[in-house]
Amino acid sequence: MSAETAEKVASDETARATRLAKAGDWSRRAPLLPALIFVIILTQLPFIATLVVSFMNWNAYYPDERGFAGFDNFARVFTDSNTRSAVIVTILLTVLVVGISLVLGMAIALLLDRKFMGRGIVRTLMITPFLVVPVAAALLWKHALYNPEYGLLNGTLKAVLGDNAPQPDWISNNPLLAIVAALVWQWTPFMMLILLAGLQSRPLDVVEAARIDGASSWQIFRSMTLPHMRQYIELSALLGAIYVVQNFDHVFTITSGGLGTANLPYFIYQTFYTAQDYGRASAAGVVVVIGTILIATAALRTAFSLFKEEGK
């Protein structure tokens, strides 16, 4: 074999190698693309369209007045007291539901992290609320529990305290808390499940040793359990918040957004579906997304640190 042919073969080899590497890149990407393209088309495109509509005058009841509106819709969103109230309700709802569910979930997870008779049954009973379809759960709370005339709450009051028992109208008296309670009932099991899994992954020999060493339960909880549980608490709070921020079913069913309980999802639904004010609904949607991005960046950072700790 002459030197020339050898060189040619060698350069052919390198060309083939780069070609292979490139083909390798694409063969790596190929399985990812269907899912990625699917998600981009269905989540990013609609949002870009929302952004466009948010700068338009567009009410389906007045089709002739369609046109460019500049920042009018945003100005209306920011000055409108309904929108402001919707923002506050959304924040309150999320913070209260996630906060209370976390504390309750943690307490119950600690109770279930022991050996006792019927532990499996209690765990099953505990997750039942999470497995009720949200609309059905909201209907159940509104009609079977909260109803002032024949709901279980007032029924129990009368059964226990007699005929003079107070019979409050739960929803009218505290509309937002009525929704919070129904949501806490569904989300506590969720928090409890993740936190219990966290508790059960504790290195028990160390805890046991600390106990033998004379550490009190509270000391162990504070300096050993809580640090270990941090990532589980963050994870369940993050996931819970993602779902509760978007809650529509309970607000829609229990109060129909009345009595000052309309949160942003319900407000946008109403503006677009009932009032047919597409421009304004879109502007509100854009505001929600910007708010979500701000919160989500923080949340994603949390998720990312969790992800790194996973060691992958």
Added chain:
Amino acid sequence: MSTSTPPTETVNGAEVAAEGREPQEVNHARNPKSHILLTIAAWACGILFALPVLWMILTSFHKEEDAATNPPSLFAPLSLDGYRSFFDAGPWPPLLNSLTASVLSTILVLLLAFPAAYALSIRPVKKWTDVLFFFLSTKMLPIVAGILPIYLFAQKVNLLDNIWLLIILYTSMNLPIAVWMLRSFLAEVPVEMLEAAQVDGASLMTTLRKVIAPVVMPGIAAAALICFIFSWNELLLARVLTGTVAGTAPVFLTGFVTSQGLFLAKVCAASFVVSLPVLAAGFAAQDKLVQGLSMGAVK
């Protein structure tokens, strides 16, 4: 979190004392008295949380006039009237729609998510963490922010009140969760085994079946369970985008409360029937539920 990190702080001398001891179940309560109290507390919590559901089931088997009494009539005669009037209201089309939308979207999710998870774990693309976090970020984008363009588009191409529209949207709603979950399971496939299979000249199908499937099957089951539950439960999209033809069970439920007459037993029966598939699936696969809800982070 598949690998549990040891606690960063240890109580003085804990490690010394731990030597030579078998790890054992923590017994929070040393004395039997507080053990009994804590057990009672745990049972009380479980019963309290399950009580509304038990009440719903009991009420669904009462006659309307017994369901709406104050104080409640616990021991009223049982009756199937609630279920009769529920099934007379024509619940089968919406129930079938829910089943179609949930099952088909779950299958689509798995078909799309599995290759994607593969490309994010076993043979990762460049910047695969960015891609993974892009998927997660779409879960944070509120559905309501994109619902109007979807509605207008569906109106234009005549897809309103069509079950396929819901199937496609539920797929996009659940796809990010499934990608995350399946990736976390695929990441546990031992790479040495894959390499060994390659050296032995095993085909892709054999590798998938013999090496990858055993590790990933629980993940697929968990992802399927959670995708099914979320699709079955969804209300907002179904309410806005469907009508009389493609309406799902949750939409049917919202229209079920009448303004006149007694309806409590009927509503309880309806709520119970609509929740039954989720309750059954969730109870049957309790451990999968945790994995699914935490997107594979807890195993």
